[in-house]
Amino acid sequence: MTPLLQVTHLTRRFGGYTALADVSCDVAAGTIHALIGPNGAGKTTLFNIVSGVLRPTTGTLVYEGRDYTGTRADQVFAMGVARNFQQVRLFKGLSIVENVMIGCHARMGGLVRDLANLALPKPATEIAARRRALEMLELVGMGSRTTGLPQELTLVDQRRLEIARALASTPKLLLLDEPAAGMNPTEVRELAELVRRIVALGITVLLVEHHMRFVMAIADTITVLSAGRIIAQGPPDVIQKDQGVITAYLGPAP
């Protein structure tokens, strides 16, 4: 079976600095694939490239067998690749539900439909989007927090809200950038359950995470990046024992 996402020979330079050097990896459909590595390894850069926010210097991206290298972020999203952000990026001027509804936008028709809707008291697409948004909030465990503004939430709920916003678009591939950052052990456990529930819906998850217990517990495959290169790839138990990985994290052993 062809992988859902294929990244081949990806390189990204910023000025003279090489953030990613010849990175190749495949993400199999229906799995949880984790991307780990020390600070500055290039994980977020890879995320930004896969989601179309950044362009690669060289290399190709293939999604569902189709080359989409250089496609704009909004079009990548429309293909079914949704994401959250490491530094939470919610829309402060919109309510909690409205933030999730943004995720439904791609499926609500275009400009002509919009203009027609201005004249209708309760447009059908609007009602459907709101219903979907509430369902997504329920899914991430925020069914009781649907009104108010996102900045009134705790960081943990803000992260959940971002996941709900991404899910609202019914993506096939969900990119999660450090979803567990700042969470306590109970919250991390709840997050792990949520990610499993998401995969059970048929969504493939690619995540970047520093919380190792979380990664080791839920990932099917782990790719380890260090200084822009892949240094190891495999299931969690193999990665945990890899001497190169340990060195990358802690520095050369004394």
Added chain:
Amino acid sequence: MLLQQLTNGLMLGSTYALVAIGYSLIFGVLRLLHLAHGEVFMVGAFAGLIVVLWFSLGPFAAVFGGLVVAGILGIILELVAFRPIRRRGDNYLAPIVSSVGAGLVLQEVMTKLFGAEQQGFPRQFAGAVYDLGIISITSTQIFIIVVAFASMIALHLFVTRSRLGVAIRATSENLEIASILGINVDFVIMLTFAIASALGGIAGVLVGLNFNAVSPFMGIDMATKGMAIMLIGGLGSIYGAMAGGLLLGVGEVLSVAYLASSYRDAFAFGLMIIVLLLRPRGLFATGIGEAR
């Protein structure tokens, strides 16, 4: 003929440069579009006029008067209209709103004090005409060029040789790093306002002398051109503002001579659009202030 035009253009351009430098300096430290800077320029022009009319002093005293009054006005504006906003967090719209407000107040107060009519300097200020064969130039024009270029050289020396001048450039590039290094950024911002405004005041007097006309509304045109020059030169770049100002001055004079004269006031924006198409970050891109 061309040489004459170039001389006139450099003279005009050097006054533009002085105003544009002010925008760049202030943009540098505060990432702020100071929409009242044109009014500071205008108040400086009036200060110069008063020194001449009320105290019967010469052009140097007029320039000095414009410099001092505008400099003090700049400090007052920073303390009243900008600093309180910074203290209350970062709403990026608020300081722009505040500067529009300050500009409206200054314009009307000056209108009430001195009338809406244009006023001129006394006749003897026109100066002697020197015919140098290829070009003819008045003593006033020489005065303007000398003062404007001397001001720019002084500024250059200040920001490269003096401790506080380098601190202004450091603050302009990164306010947080500057404060980490022990620089009192509030003081530096105030100093920057004083210098930017003083240069604007000098320009006001020089433009007043050049056109022999001072009015409460003279700041508007200069402000819009100054902002266009700042984009042409690159946001926050002092040398970009100098180069952009001279380029615009020469360009305007040549466009009047060889193209349609009546469109000269739109020339700045035409030039701005061309430069931005070719070099989106201006002639001397600094890389500061890309966001927002």
Added chain:
Amino acid sequence: MSLLAIDRVKVTYGNVVALAGVSLAVGTGEIVALIGANGAGKSTLMKAVMGQVRLAEGSISFDGVSLASRRTHERASLGIAYVPEGRGTLRQLSVRENLLMGAFARRRDPAIADDFARVLERFPPLAERLALPAGTLSGGQQQMLVMGRALMTRPKLLLLDEPSLGLAPLIAADIFQTISSLTETGVSVLLVEQNAHAALKLAKRAYVIEMGKIALQGPDLLHDPRVRESYLGEVALD
């Protein structure tokens, strides 16, 4: 008495708790390491010491003086030099101007010239590039520049945030060598590092921070299995 005493400091960003009651001390002439995962609160703690974030609770004192009412530039003048993550070179300024700005708070101290010469001696690559804009330096040279600039303040305390980030191993080793030689001049160092082994080797004492709280502290964490666990999560989640 500690040079830097951080006492039960709490910092919040809106509803987000970044530091939940952290206490930490750095003695005179001591190198202290602060290690922990991304987002654990290391950088926030340094910013709190510099007065760049507001304390919700707790207090920080330096050299016996409470820092509560001091603004960032005043703290720098007291003798705290901070090298933030991502270095903070002033790219438009020349190398010389960057170094001299380090001594800004010392006004016209005649010893500045000596310190300038000493910094160039310590970092020869800088001496060859004095007139160049700092933005043209390589990553390693920029790290030297900001270290040199920090030394120009004649600090009592040096706060270093991830000095080895993005550097080649040899250059990183060079930087660590410099840090350890600094203490001979009596400077104290608080070091945030991702390279835990190097940091723990350098420091006499260390703190491990997890989610805004100090999880571990002590003099000999280098061989402590718990450090490794907090990085690699060898204990399964459920």
Added chain:
Amino acid sequence: MLGGYWDSVAIFVGINVLMGVSLYIPMAAGLISLGQGGFMAIGAYTSAVLTKEGFSLALALPAGAGLAALAGLIVGAPALRVRGIYLMILTLGFGEIVRVFFLNFEPTGGATGLGGIPPLSQLHWVVLACAVVIFIAWRLRGARLGRAMIAIHEDDVAAEAMGIRLVTVKLFAFAVGAGIAGVAGVFYAHQALYIDANQFDFSRSALTFLYVVLGGPANPLGPVVGAVLVTLLPEFLRVVADWRMTFFGALLVAFAIWRPDGLLPAPRFK
């Protein structure tokens, strides 16, 4: 009816309300224009010329609005790649170019201006126009397009990553705003009966900016309240009338310091 003087005051209030909304819409998407006066001028001159040629207002009004909106698209296209201060100065420059153009364009009177414009701005048409644009602004806030605009305003990188087409939404906001300013210009021409280029200078654009930020840029009714207040206050307060600009200037500074979000807060939407 209110009688001649108050009729005319009401019409000018309505024109300013239109101007306020014309800037509110692009500003909701984070696009600050300091050149709304330029779009107003295009609407005013277009309609003035057409009606003087004998065309009816029913044709001149859409023509004025359409040309202004077209100008909005042309200015908006390069403006998509810039933001913040670049956009402000770019739009300010556009306003100046329009002013200088009409100042020198002899077919529309050049520096002497254009007189003898038929008095066609009846109060009920102005009120109707205001009602329509306020309705649009209000409905936008609760619709897909309006949400997309706010999302772009808050964080355009995240908005694009959430599938929002920045180009479409920004151009729409800019062009609709320009079209509304064009409508305001049409009514202005047929009320003032004489227009010249300097009536549409930077201070016109700055006043428009003032309506929005005083009223509240995050609320669809903010620009309406702002425009009404700024226009009517000098009519009722003698002191204000004499020192109009000083009063509003000081008010702006005070608002910037103590109430930077304007009079009306953002509406709470569920």
